[in-house]
Amino acid sequence: MASASSTTRERLSRETLAAGALALADREGLEAVTIRRLATDKSVTPMALYWHFKDKDAVLDGIAEQIFDSVVLPEPSTGDWDEQLREVLDAVLAAIRPHPLAADLLAPRVMKSVAGLVLAERVIGMLRRAGFSPQQASQTASFLLCSIVTLVTSEPGKQTNLTAEDQENLDRGKRAQLASLDPKLFPSLLESAEFFLYCDDEDTYFARGMDFLVDGTRGVRPS
Amino acid sequence: MASASSTTRERLSRETLAAGALALADREGLEAVTIRRLATDKSVTPMALYWHFKDKDAVLDGIAEQIFDSVVLPEPSTGDWDEQLREVLDAVLAAIRPHPLAADLLAPRVMKSVAGLVLAERVIGMLRRAGFSPQQASQTASFLLCSIVTLVTSEPGKQTNLTAEDQENLDRGKRAQLASLDPKLFPSLLESAEFFLYCDDEDTYFARGMDFLVDGTRGVRPS
DNA sequence: ACCTGAACACCGTTCAAGT
DNA sequence: ACCTGAACACCGTTCAAGT
Numbered sequence: 001m002a003s004a005s006s007t008t009r010e011r012l013s014r015e016t017l018a019a020g021a022l023a024l025a026d027r028e029g030l031e032a033v034t035i036r037r038l039a040t041d042k043s044v045t046p047m048a049l050y051w052h053f054k055d056k057d058a059v060l061d062g063i064a065e066q067i068f069d070s071v072v073l074p075e076p077s078t079g080d081w082d083e084q085l086r087e088v089l090d091a092v093l094a095a096i097r098p099h100p101l102a103a104d105l106l107a108p109r110v111m112k113s114v115a116g117l118v119l120a121e122r123v124i125g126m127l128r129r130a131g132f133s134p135q136q137a138s139q140t141a142s143f144l145l146c147s148i149v150t151l152v153t154s155e156p157g158k159q160t161n162l163t164a165e166d167q168e169n170l171d172r173g174k175r176a177q178l179a180s181l182d183p184k185l186f187p188s189l190l191e192s193a194e195f196f197l198y199c200d201d202e203d204t205y206f207a208r209g210m211d212f213l214v215d216g217t218r219g220v221r222p223s
Numbered sequence: 224m225a226s227a228s229s230t231t232r233e234r235l236s237r238e239t240l241a242a243g244a245l246a247l248a249d250r251e252g253l254e255a256v257t258i259r260r261l262a263t264d265k266s267v268t269p270m271a272l273y274w275h276f277k278d279k280d281a282v283l284d285g286i287a288e289q290i291f292d293s294v295v296l297p298e299p300s301t302g303d304w305d306e307q308l309r310e311v312l313d314a315v316l317a318a319i320r321p322h323p324l325a326a327d328l329l330a331p332r333v334m335k336s337v338a339g340l341v342l343a344e345r346v347i348g349m350l351r352r353a354g355f356s357p358q359q360a361s362q363t364a365s366f367l368l369c370s371i372v373t374l375v376t377s378e379p380g381k382q383t384n385l386t387a388e389d390q391e392n393l394d395r396g397k398r399a400q401l402a403s404l405d406p407k408l409f410p411s412l413l414e415s416a417e418f419f420l421y422c423d424d425e426d427t428y429f430a431r432g433m434d435f436l437v438d439g440t441r442g443v444r445p446s
Numbered sequence: 447a448c449c450t451g452a453a454c455a456c457c458g459t460t461c462a463a464g465t
Numbered sequence: 466a467c468c469t470g471a472a473c474a475c476c477g478t479t480c481a482a483g484t
Binding site: 036107111125136137139142147159177187190191195199208209211214215218 | 331341351355359360361362366371373401408412414431432436438
């Protein structure tokens, strides 16, 4: 009977659809996230999604929301303001790192999920207590989130979702293009050529990024 | 006769098409930049564009190239490395600021135009002389460019291209959403609410952003 | 060299209708 | 409440053909 069929489709829900969308983005990139693709993946008609989401942008909101939900904010510590900032930024980075292909959705959507709001409140509050004005605090907080996204999305070698051989071909092409440059005109570029293609130590890459952000924040801190 | 007609179409060229594409992006955003739209704007068939550009991505490359071309790099000065860095970053910012709706194209395309390569060489060279390793120099340079783009694209109130009234409606909605938050839970967010919607002084906003970037770079500088 | 015409395989979305 | 069918207005792109 129908109930025994292994292909019976379970009911759709906002949550399972959003989870499917995030998984798809992680595997194939944001361009692959389309209403029609999502529908066929769930063996359903495209229009079925419109019951659960207002439009495609709401689906993307759902992806972002899941990532914000995965941020585990540390307990407020007793350290200096810059140590506390570092701990929170580390938590955000940890949540975003698994999703380099979806991270671009986050910055414009902080205010559209409660987890995003909680995160923003946390960072802005910390900056306020560190002496920032409301305006500076909100601007700095938003810049910090954007920067973490930038670190994740522009890590050398991580911006793509190709097969190993396609990746190799693309790398070979870039290497050739760089190698064809005049060494008199582009000495530093040629010297660093390899490091545009891959990142040999991700952890120190991100650690340095975090150092940069905390130092930068210290630099613009009033008085 | 036809030669006297004011509507005679002049010959297409890669340059005029790319200029039209940039102007369109500036006016209506990147989503408006489509092969078909560009074609009808130039009173031509969509397929005509494929003579001048390999595909749509090449059109976007053309937009990015124009912005990179508009960067006027300062003469190498005799100041400290951080002063020189600041001067170059200011030049990049000045070139990107007029194009908030197209700026997202830049970061992945630095290596695809000569102006981009020249810019990258300049920054990486400066960082090398300041003591950065080739790897750190290239990573920092790429992060700096991304950050300038971030400053421009995420300036409060500038992420959109709506009519004045649509903008007001949207702002009213956001204000209402923020105002509905629990003041016990989101005190700092409510305090800064206005500053998510507009930026009262763009110049100091950008100046502080540049301070942040130079201080951050100082912070991660070796030894 | 430069452009057109017709066609294909995709999109998001609306609206009425089914259960 | 939840999903389908048919239709519309868009995309990018290929391929053969015109001048």
